[in-house]
Amino acid sequence: MAPKAKGSNCPDCLYYRKEVPVSTLLQLHAACDIPSEALLKIQEEEVKIRDNEAGILASQIAVGRTDWALQPQMWQYCAEKEDQRTYEIVELKNKDNDCIAFRQRDNVRPTQCLKCRYGNRPPDRYFQATARIRDPKLFSDMGEAIKKDFELEVMSGWVQRGMLPTQAAFQDWCSWYSEGGRCALCAYMNRYGVCPNYAPLSPEFDIHGEKATV
Ligand code: SF4
Ligand code: SF4
Numbered sequence: 001m002a003p004k005a006k007g008s009n010c011p012d013c014l015y016y017r018k019e020v021p022v023s024t025l026l027q028l029h030a031a032c033d034i035p036s037e038a039l040l041k042i043q044e045e046e047v048k049i050r051d052n053e054a055g056i057l058a059s060q061i062a063v064g065r066t067d068w069a070l071q072p073q074m075w076q077y078c079a080e081k082e083d084q085r086t087y088e089i090v091e092l093k094n095k096d097n098d099c100i101a102f103r104q105r106d107n108v109r110p111t112q113c114l115k116c117r118y119g120n121r122p123p124d125r126y127f128q129a130t131a132r133i134r135d136p137k138l139f140s141d142m143g144e145a146i147k148k149d150f151e152l153e154v155m156s157g158w159v160q161r162g163m164l165p166t167q168a169a170f171q172d173w174c175s176w177y178s179e180g181g182r183c184a185l186c187a188y189m190n191r192y193g194v195c196p197n198y199a200p201l202s203p204e205f206d207i208h209g210e211k212a213t214v
Pocket of ligand 2: 111112113114116117118119120173174175176177186189190195196197198199
């Protein structure tokens with residue numbers, strides 16, 4: 001019997017979702033260039049989630065399941081059936097590199113919120129509030145107060161999976177996904193860089209455009 005054709009490499013496939021820690025995106029999407037305890041806490045949580053998901057993966061495989069029970073947060077998965085809320089295990093689906101659902105990724109650039117008409121960058125409140133202060137004590141007090149707000153907002157976004165109950169003051173946010181007074185954070189809404197509602201600000205930012213330089 002002839003061997004099966006090989007070559008379906010998941011990272012080259014349109015449906016591949018590599019694990020993306022939100023903490024790395026928050027570092028890009030949070031307009032406050034100060035050390036953050038909230039980010040450190042989120043990174044600790046992500047390590048725990050990853051360990052937990054490693055256990056879930058082993059149990060799913062042990063019982064013969066080919067999909068994750070829920071969308072994994074810190075593990076790669078196959079998004080071919082994502083619209084049916086099925087998150088398949090690539091380690092099984094493509095274990096022999098001969099997946100028939102493979103679709104070449106070809107030149108598709110990640111969608112970038114700050115190049116999208118729905119993406120918004122809040123002002124750098126820390127800089128604005130402290131830039132003109134000459135009194136060292138006032139500078140320190142203002143800085144501490146703003147830092148506290150920043151930490152609260154970042155943790156609140158994490159706990160509520162990217163939907164803040166109030167307007168974001170420090171993190172990039174998306175006007176497309178925000179609704180009912182809740183503010184959607186870009187780091188969560190566009191985690192994998194494949195947002196279906198991406199609307200480039202100009203043709204040069206089109207994910208397929210030849211002129212794209214980003
Ligand atoms: S398992 Fe198949 S469809 Fe899914 S990402 Fe890999 S190659 Fe693509
Ligand atoms: S989440 Fe999507 S729609 Fe919103 S700003 Fe980012 S790319 Fe645009």
